[in-house]
Amino acid sequence: MINVFNIEKFAIHDGPGIRTTVFLKGCPLHCPWCSNPESLSLKPVFMHDERKCTLCGRCMEKCESNAISISSSIENYERNNKTKELFVHDTDKCILCGKCEKACLNKAISIYGKYMEIEEIVDEVMKDIDYYESSGGGVTISGGEPFIQFDEFMELIKILKKKGLHVAVETTGNYSKEKLKKAEPYIDLFLFDIKHIDEEKLKSFTGADKNTVVANLKEIPVEKLIMRVPVIPGFNSSEKDIKDIIEFGHKNNVKIINLLPFHPFGTIKWQQMGKVYQYENIPIMNKSELEKYKEYGKSMGIDIKIGG
Ligand code: SF4
Ligand code: SF4
Structure with a gap:
């Protein structure tokens, strides 16, 4: 069994062609800009979307741990006191049983992270084999950090x-070299994060x-590597x-670098x-701000792509 928080079909930014991306839970890092904060912990994560919530209370009735309440607060609006109702979730009481998620008709509650059989994932991935074959795609394992599990x-x-699939992995590179050496023969493409070269x-x-x-980056054959x-x-x-x-990429024979412009799309998930x-x-960072680095990379024989 492996802990998964999402399986995305028809992904086109996680390697060549049309792909299925399998997102695994758990990450050794704590990047504050992370746009998948539900991936960080190996434990399931409770998320509530107040935009979808009608405060109907169905979830509260189903929760046997009394972890959900709807409380009232008085707000002063244009000198008139108004009562506002709020959804409150108590993480200390919550045992992540998922009963509230099933009870909510508006899909306002999601619990991310479920253990799946490996065969179940493979079956799901294989459903789109025709698309992989016609587009030169495959499967990408992402996270979190896939090497955690x-x-x-x-x-x-x-x-x-x-099964003959093209396998890519999105990785932080932050694990032992022994693990990398064991996995490398089964991986066709590493989408390998280099976030900074200043150690501190x-x-x-x-x-x-x-x-x-850096030691792990040096282990990867250059034809399998996108930084x-x-x-x-x-x-x-x-x-x-x-x-x-x-x-740094040039010194390490890297031939392709993807510069990924910042976006704040993770905000909703954190909330x-x-x-x-x-x-x-x-x-959000405009792609055009990074265009100038294409020439700089070209002068060193590196293909710089913006995004992707
Ligand atoms: S069941 Fe859904 S819509 Fe109703 S209070 Fe709970 S989260 Fe909100
Ligand atoms: S996951 Fe279970 S324990 Fe947690 S709030 Fe929902 S119903 Fe209650």
């Missing part, structure tokens, strides 16, 4: 390769260990930072988890 991940990619900054923002990440750089304002978006990262997203008010 290592034994199950290995079992999955071995079966997918046996990388550590303090994300928790990643630069030496581990990915999420460009984050205030972290690595200066011209010097981006050029340093491109030069639904009852957390504050630190990048909520940072505007």
